[in-house]
Amino acid sequence: MAGDANIAALAAVLADPRRCRVLAALGDGRALPASMLASEAGVAASTASEHLARLVDAGLLTVARHGRRWPFAAAVTLCRAKCCLSALYAKF
Numbered sequence: 001m002a003g004d005a006n007i008a009a010l011a012a013v014l015a016d017p018r019r020c021r022v023l024a025a026l027g028d029g030r031a032l033p034a035s036m037l038a039s040e041a042g043v044a045a046s047t048a049s050e051h052l053a054r055l056v057d058a059g060l061l062t063v064a065r066h067g068r069r070w071p072f073a074a075a076v077t078l079c080r081a082k083c084c085l086s087a088l089y090a091k092f
């Protein structure tokens with residue numbers, strides 16, 4: 001089933017705790033540079049670059065150039081998922 005493949009791919013991206021720390025750092029709606037996200041994830045800048053690319057490719061992060069900086073932000077779909085999960089959690 002095509003839906004299963006999409007869920008598995010997303011789960012593979014989220015399986016790494018360092019990528020989850022990046023997403024948690026962006027959970028308040030801020031856009032942060034890669035250097036700060038590397039620090040949040042506890043990895044070197046080169047490693048953070050790989051993780052950020054995976055998150056962008058999965059549609060979980062967006063990145064836009066602002067002058068010399070390239071800040072990353074949580075994608076709208078991630079924010080919606082967080083809201084849905086929060087609502088579901090509140091019911092139990």
